[in-house]
Amino acid sequence: MHKPLSIAFIVRDPLPPLRADVLTLFGAEMPRYGVHTELVGQSGSEGGAPWPAGGMHMVGSLKSRFASVLSPLWDLRGLLRARRKGRPDCIQVRDKIASGLLGRLAAALLRVPFIYWMSFPIVEGFEVRRDEIGSRKKGLKWFAHALRAAASRFVIYRLVLPGARHMFVQSEAMADWLTAQGFDRARMTAVPMGVDAGLFDRSTVEPVDDPRLIGRRVVLYLGRIAQARRSDFLLDVAEQLKQDVPDVLLVIAGDAASSDEMDWMRAEIARRGVGEHVLLTGWLPQRTALGYAVRAEVGLSPIPRGTLFDVSSPTKLVEYLALGIPSVANDIPDQQLVIAESGAGLCAPMEAAPFAAAVRRLLEDRALAAEFAKRGPAYVRSHRTYAILGRIVAETYTKIMPRQG
Incomplete structure (x- = not known):
């Protein structure tokens, strides 16, 4: 021994x-x-x-x-x-x-x-x-x-x-x-x-019962809100999507480190007039947040480029894939690697037009989205648990x- x-x-x-x-x-x-x-x-x-x-x-x-x-x-x-x-x-x-x-x-x-x-x-x-x-x-x-x-x-x-x-x-x-x-x-x-494979097993997650999601094309961001992370980029994407997908709803399931940051995000939503297309949940228990996640058609993982984040390994993309959610991520190295190895999402630069175009493609091409949804959990089980x-x-x-x- x-x-x-x-x-x-x-x-x-x-x-x-x-x-x-x-x-x-x-x-x-x-x-x-x-x-x-x-x-x-x-x-x-x-x-x-x-x-x-x-x-x-x-x-x-x-x-x-x-x-x-x-x-x-x-x-x-x-x-x-x-x-x-x-x-x-x-x-x-x-x-x-x-x-x-x-x-x-x-x-x-x-x-x-x-x-x-x-x-x-x-x-x-x-x-x-x-x-x-x-x-x-x-x-x-x-x-x-x-x-x-x-x-x-x-x-x-x-x-x-x-x-x-x-x-x-x-x-x-x-x-x-x-x-x-x-x-x-x-x-x-x-x-x-x-990820914890047991926790992020879609079969164990109960979808949230929220009437605001009924009849909407739900896209999801699961994570922290911060000006340093350029969280208002999500609103840029929502503005682009609503032009061609009028029933789109961006669910931002997460909180900020301070009330000032949340106030900033709410002010941005109001200033842009996208309140009908954005649901900002605030803090949620993890199981509730995952309940929103499994109601989404596409998961979003935009991470700003630069010294601080280029060497990071974001959790949210791996969480989306584990839950079988087709995803769009930008081109920081670890996300590029996960997208390339898994074949379960699309990679786009963190610019509103190309990022929104990638989301739109997954909303329109249901066969491609379904294929991505199947590949994600298998990849995570073999690489990222x-x-x-x-x-x-x-x-x-x-x-x-x-x-x-």
């Missing part, structure tokens, strides 16, 4: 975890391979379930106004608590910069491998925020953001990543991007976003940390 592996895992997301690439991948899949996790981080989510795959050490709260400054100290306390349960086989840090350096130092002291998990280019996100502020006024606030961006770039690319025995990244595009910056591709494993991704991650750990018999 192999000795189980134990990972001390510092995460950026609030605990208890809600994201599937932590909750499902590490909470459900990794234990199947004898990999147990001591989660370390800050509280802040509405989840309340105990961590099923090891231990959870919450120190501090992301709702604190001092969280950005204190989180490395909180993570150190969490690591010390996790250490009481025994020496981990590795220390892994996800998307944290100062705590990434802390994790590298702790791993060196304990003489265990240090692993970094990059799901988002945090430094580049800081630089985008710096530039947004600088475009308005270069005052003290801009200087603070510029300093944060510069210090973060030095720490992550000069001190943290060079000391990682291995890096898990969000996509093949992210691996290529880091390779171009001088990091060894052999030290990276791409783990794109996947967390059971499959879990096997890839577990095999990587066994190479990084050979087990003792």
Whole structure:
């Protein structure tokens, strides 16, 4: 019998975890391979379930106004608590910069491998925020953001990543991007976003009973609303579609991070006069959101191009395909790959006319849409479930940390 592996895992997301690439991948899949996790981080989510795959050490709260400054100290306390349960086989840090350096130092002291998990280019996100502020006024606030961006770039690319025995990244595009910056591709494993096959089984989803959908050609966007994600592009598409498909209804099933963002979206809908063709649901329980999804004829996944999103792995396209929804996605690399491999959707640039034309094609060509609907679930089952991704991650750990018999 192999000795189980134990990972001390510092995460950026609030605990208890809600994201599937932590909750499902590490909470459900990794234990199947004898990999147990001591989660370390800050509280802040509405989840309340105990961590099923090891231990959870919450120190501090992301709702604190001092969280950005204190989180490395909180993570150190969490690591010390996790250490009481025994020496981990590795220390892994996800998307944290100062705590990434802390994790590298702790791993060196304990003489265990240090692993970094990059799901988002945090430094580049800081630089985008710096530039947004600088475009308005270069005052003290801009200087603070510029300093944060510069210090973060030095720490992550000069001190943290060079000391990682291995890096898990969000996509093949992210691996290529880091390779171009001088990091060894052999030290990276791409783990794109996947789905829980049981949860996204169409046969288990009850269609929502909403009279507003009756007699309408429903197209769907399932996800967050944000100006940074150019969510008003969905309204551009709706304006194009209603000219030729007068009974079209765009269902935007999701919420925004703030009430200001939702107010902005509602104002845009009113300004454009597309209220009859757009249903903005706001926050929904997941099963209800999926109930809207299975009422849709086409799923939409437009993601802005640029440094931040080109290396991402959007979940919504894979969710649509798992549910058998023919989809239109734009041309960020991971979406291009999924569309090409699955043959279950169309790829179009994030421009209103060609994107709307692709949606219109699926609404008009029911035979093509039906063929796409059949291909999607089969592709996801063979490529993008967390059971499959879990096997890839577990095999990587066994190479990084050979087990003792």
